[in-house]
Amino acid sequence: MYGYPPQQTNRPPSPAPTADSTRYPSLYEHPEFQSLRRSFRTFGAIAATLVVGGFLLYVLLSSFASRVMNRPLAGHLTLGLALGLAQFAVVAFAVWRYTVHMRRRIDPAARRLRAELGRPEPGRAGRERPRVPQEGRFRAW
Amino acid sequence: MVTVSASVANRLSLQLTFVLFLSVVVVTLFTALLTAPQRDEISEFYLGNRNMSALRNGLAMCGDYVSAATLLGSTGLVALTGYDGLLYLGGTTVAWMTVLLVIAEPLHNSGRFTLGDTLALRLPRLHRPVRLALAICTLTVTTLYLVAQLIGSVALLTQFIGEPSQITRTLCVVVIGTIVVVYAALGGMPGATFIQVVKAVMLVAGVAITAVVVLTHFRWNVNALLSAAAHNSGVGPRFLESGLRYGGGITSKLDFFSLELAIVLGLAALPHVVMRLLAPRTNGVLRTSVVWAMGLVGFVCLAAGILGLGATAIVGREAIARIDPRGDAAVLLLAQSIGGGVLTALISCLAFVTLLAVAAGLTLAAASSLAHDLYGEVVRKGRATQAEELGVARMAAAVIGLLGMLLALLPWETSTASLAFLAFAIAASAILPALVYSLFWRRFSAHGALLSLYGGLICSILLVVFSPVVSSTPTSIYPHVDFAWFPLQNPGIVSIPAGFLLGWLGSVLRPHQETVAQKEFEIRALVGAVRG
Secondary structure: OOOOOOHHHHHHOOOOOOOOOHHHHHHOOOOOHHHHHHHHHEEEEEEEEEHHHHHHHHHHHHHHHHHOOOEEOOOOOOOHHHHHHHHHHHHHHHHHHHHHHHHHHHHHHHHHHHHOOOOOOOOOEEEEEHHHHHHHOOOOO | OOOOOOOOOOHHHHHHHHHHHHHHHHHHHHHHHHOOOOOOHEEEEEEEHHHHHHHHHHHHHHHHHHHHHHHHHHHHHHHHHHHHHHHHHHHHHHHHHHHHHHHHHHHHHHHHHHHHHHHHHHHOOOHHHHHHHHHHHHHHHHHHHHHHHHHHHHHHHHHHHHHOOHHHHHHHHHHHHHHHHHHHHHHHHHHHHHHHHHHHHHHHHHHHHHHHHHHHHHHOHHHHHHHHHHOOOOHHHHHHHOOOOOOHHHHHHHHHHHHHHHHHHHHOOOHHHHHHHHHOOHHHHHHHHHHHHHOOOOOOOHHHHHHHHHHHHOHHHHHHHHOOOOOOHHHHHHHHHHHHHHHHHHHHHHHHHHHHHHHHHHHHHHHHOOOOOHHHHOOOOOOOOOHHHHHHHHHHHHHHHHHHHHHHHHHOOHHHHHHHHHHHOOOOHHHHHHHHHHOOOOOOOOHHHHHHHHHHHHHHHHHHHOOOOOEEEOOEEEOOOOOOOOOOOOOOHHHHHHHHHHHHHHHHHHOOOOOHHHHHHHHHHHOOOOOO
């Protein structure tokens, strides 16, 4: 059960198509997998750089360009405070775009590739799954 | 450190707090025992059988993440330093972006019980040394953070009864520590989840009520709140400008940036948060639960900002600083002045439950790492039975709790915040590079993993030892000696790049030929086809 890593990896890749491990690397060259990989990484890298990098830039600006950030906009609201509130909006926007991107671009492709592997469900370790329906006392709500 | 002559609360609210806290503890302990794993199954103990819904898991993530340092410490920071404190709250929210965009789904797809399983899958040849290194880093991070929570409980008690005697201090740490160990050792993941969900609901409700009361006090006019805060801060409009706390010189500006860097990046590698990411069954549930958690954390942070500003506006900065120079009493003082004894009792009970929930999550994460990675895979080389591993996990929870209590009882004059920040810095500089590289970098090798794990850990600890936290300033642990050649209190700005650099260096110097394992891992991380 804890023979982790799976024993397959210790075997040299054999030509026999029955083993899962030989199908994994062949799927790797699949054009759809490559485009999926590119799409996931590009979005993640760009979004994370923009949001997290943008926040760190805002922190740096607040310390080193305090003149600009302390400019009042309306009443006691300064440019710095407004940008700080905007961070929350930016985060919300990025989360929304991320869920849309995953639903439209990543999930369908991943489902198709999973079918290619002959695994109908993205279930976790197969051994645990059949037990769950009997589970009565710790239901999800 | 905290010299309280006038205590925050009166006798009524102290008794009310005690009753509330006791009833929450009793209810959650019973539920933890009822939902505790009945069979000797590690998947149930570590991950609660993965049958949690998105909302429940999102609440538990929020409960795991928002510590007493955030609730009391950061509102105090806002109350004392205004703008700089608000920046800190922003970082706390933005940190979740790293989790959602970079780590969450690939880790969930490729993960199993612990972070060590993910690294082992990626680097199968040398997976035992890597697991060992990872377990050492995990233990360091969780123990530091646990000690921070326990010290926080003493600090909280101080708000009520003044400087506690050695016996009261010991009693407080031992009682809190024992409850935490019971949650983690007997309840496992279901038990810890329950207390975290309860805590998250209480937290959201508590801060929402208080924020609404504060806003009503100013007739929902934010400008009036800002104006009153600036007026009562004693420093005028400078309160709403940057530089009140960190503005001194270039060193303190860099120090603050270093802290924000560690907060923004460290969250994604904190062991108890990572464990929560592994708990949902499917990717969809995980995504929804992280979005829930982000919404809740964002809400709590916004409300905490309002509470901090409100505390300055209503109580006044002088009064807060007089009770506790670090500002930890701000929110309690605010509750006392706007809601009387009942609200004070509610908020302080909330703070104690917060401590409990975070500490339970930490203890569980440390115990999983010890039992699964260290005992199951390194000591027994994967031959341990489930029952055996589970026994070790329960024992490990007790040992970790005991270690935390002992360390918390050492007469260190150290603050909750600096220990918690060190834990964030270590997570970001040791665990995060190994995690990010193994998820996204094709040429990452086991030697790179070992170098970044040990290197990042040693680098951040050494930098803190030779920093003003340990020596040379009146607030240091050893104020009378001076061996602080590193000027910053937060090592992140140096140690995080160092961790990534070491991981790269190790992989380039000692490359490996695990292309099959690497391709398999990448497919698994993206497509999510997991074999048993």
